[in-house]
Amino acid sequence: MKWTTLGSLPGTDMPAAARLLFEETPDLVAIPELPARGVGADMVGRTLGLSMLGADLQPAGWRITDHHGADQRRATRLLRQDLDVMEEQAQEFTGVVKLSIAGPWTLAATVERPRGDKVLAGLGLARELTASLVEGVGELLGELRRRLPVASWCLQLDEPMLGPVLEGAIATASGYQRHRAVGASEAVESLDAFAGLADQTVLHFCGAPLTAVLERTSIPQVSVDVTRLNGRHVDLLAPWLESGRGVWWGAVPTWPVDQVGTVDADLDRLMAFLRRMGLAPATVVDQSAITPACGLAGWAPSPARRAIIRARRIAELATEQLLA
Numbered sequence: 001m002k003w004t005t006l007g008s009l010p011g012t013d014m015p016a017a018a019r020l021l022f023e024e025t026p027d028l029v030a031i032p033e034l035p036a037r038g039v040g041a042d043m044v045g046r047t048l049g050l051s052m053l054g055a056d057l058q059p060a061g062w063r064i065t066d067h068h069g070a071d072q073r074r075a076t077r078l079l080r081q082d083l084d085v086m087e088e089q090a091q092e093f094t095g096v097v098k099l100s101i102a103g104p105w106t107l108a109a110t111v112e113r114p115r116g117d118k119v120l121a122g123l124g125l126a127r128e129l130t131a132s133l134v135e136g137v138g139e140l141l142g143e144l145r146r147r148l149p150v151a152s153w154c155l156q157l158d159e160p161m162l163g164p165v166l167e168g169a170i171a172t173a174s175g176y177q178r179h180r181a182v183g184a185s186e187a188v189e190s191l192d193a194f195a196g197l198a199d200q201t202v203l204h205f206c207g208a209p210l211t212a213v214l215e216r217t218s219i220p221q222v223s224v225d226v227t228r229l230n231g232r233h234v235d236l237l238a239p240w241l242e243s244g245r246g247v248w249w250g251a252v253p254t255w256p257v258d259q260v261g262t263v264d265a266d267l268d269r270l271m272a273f274l275r276r277m278g279l280a281p282a283t284v285v286d287q288s289a290i291t292p293a294c295g296l297a298g299w300a301p302s303p304a305r306r307a308i309i310r311a312r313r314i315a316e317l318a319t320e321q322l323l324a
Helices: 014-024 043-048 070-089 104-110 123-147 162-167 184-192 231-242 263-277 281-286 301-323
Strands: 028-030 054-058 061-065 096-102 152-158 200-204 221-225 246-252 288-292
Touching: 014 028, 014 070, 014 301, 043 061, 043 070, 043 096, 043 104, 054 070, 070 123, 096 104, 096 123, 096 200, 104 123, 104 162, 104 184, 123 152, 123 184, 162 184, 200 246, 221 231, 231 246, 231 263, 231 281, 246 263, 246 301, 263 301, 281 288, 281 301, 288 301
Parallel strands: 028 096, 096 152, 152 200, 200 221, 221 246, 246 288
Antiparallel strands: 054 061
16 A cells, blocks of 8 residues: 655745655655745646646636736746756655646636636636646646656646535625536546646545436546545445545545544544445555545644655555555
């Protein structure tokens, strides 16, 4: 069973963050995301730095514009600098390197149209934003393969807003109404546009998995928060694993911040769920990875390192118990 992080870390020192992940997650290394560096280093800003559409940061947040604004250009420069750091530290690296981006529906629910309100209000623009991002990410991954030709590449789609988008829970600009709910088939169509860009693709739900999405998507791996799982998820995730697809188990709770609990409690919670699925142990081990439940950007550096080490320990212990 492998282990990794979900990308975001505390601090502003990119070389130090990269060294940490190469040391502690040697088989599946995320390109660190360090939002504490400011504008353009956050999940949405970094992702818009890859988009072919123009954007800039306004008082109300990121907005689509006619041209690439100064903040978007800064986001692009920061990412390029980060990739230079990764290339320097990953020479001859033969494992998996992971790039995380904000998924298309999280962007649609947070980024504004040129004349205000969210991109979600105009699904034509949402599709255009998705297409531009697919193009930008595809070009970047082509460049990354040239930079590090012996590494494999994983693309992580972070979708913390996907649930509210499907439920019609995103407020309009006035705050008095809600944007219409997006249908599951329409949502999956945009997500699946990213599925073939990298060697691996994982959809991070930032919580429990969404049944309507898993029933339709061609994305082969999902990342879920173990603390949010219940009995109905057994019948959802067991067939998923049986079909040959993978699950990244967020077995290390990330709330409350800076609090790393006991390894026994985290392991017992995970093992109780895995055993309820009734699958062959080798299937679970081969198709699983252990992670913190969510990103660690809001944590202090020392407990964040402990949370990453905890993911490794849980992966080792779960493998031992399953194969015993």
